[in-house]
Amino acid sequence: MPLHVPEAPAPALRSVLTALGSPTAVREAPTPSLRSAPGPVTPELPLPVHVLEGITATGAPATRLAGWRFLIFSGEHALAAAETRLTPDGWAFAHFFEGPYIASTERALRQAESLPQAYQPRLLSIPGLYMLTLWLHGDCAADGSTGGPRPTDLLVPLAPAPPGIAAHRPHQVAELLPLLTRRVTPTAPPLMGSPA
Incomplete structure (x- = not known):
């Protein structure tokens, strides 16, 4: 099914252009690849x-919109990305970057296009695990800048993924979040002098 890519705010796109x-x-x-691109990007x-x-x-995960990311293409492949952020004056260009997440x-977007259900693609960053996922939101008509992951939405960990989490394997939010909760929730050390 085709993905329903949300429309970015016009000022965010203008700042990248x-x-x-x-x-x-x-x-x-x-971004050496952006500087040496053979043609228009x-x-x-x-x-x-x-x-x-x-x-x-328990409860829904809390998320906040951090920005919009645009993949920068030269020909048929992405070679870099541009990130924008919201400032008091509106959307502004933040930086270009490259690396394995591009x-x-x-790859994850191509995989998502082959799924039987239509989704709205988003990115979900999990700073406590140094993890980035492609978040496939089930409501294609939703405002891409609002809302949180629903239990039936899919999260696709991007490579490099943390140890023990397979990259590019789609997980329902209800399946993956409990695992992530255990990983980011510190366990309290036993009290001194208490029985083990």
Whole structure:
């Protein structure tokens, strides 16, 4: 099924286009592949980036919108990404970057297109585990910048994934969140002098 990519705010897209048109911004970016792109580059596949702020054993996970990420394509493949963030003056370009999450995101999006159900793709960052997932939201008409993961939404860990979590394997939120909860919730050490 085709993915229903949410529409990014127009100012976010404009800020990325302005940065791509700035020789200084591109030259100073830590992205050799962007600087040496053989032809024109275009920002595509805007994905809202949500940060998981709290995982609890009960209740819905708390998330917040951190920005919009655009994959930067040269030809048929993404070679970098541009991130935007919300400032008091509106959406602004934050930075260009490259690395393993670019190809991993592209791969996960291709995998998601082959699923039998339509989804709205988003990114979900889990800072406590240094983990990024492709979040496939089941409500394709939803505002991509709001809402949290539903139990039946899918999370696809991107590579590199934390040890013990398989990259590119879709998990329902209800299946993966309990595992993540155990990983990020510190266990209290036993009290001194108490029986073990």
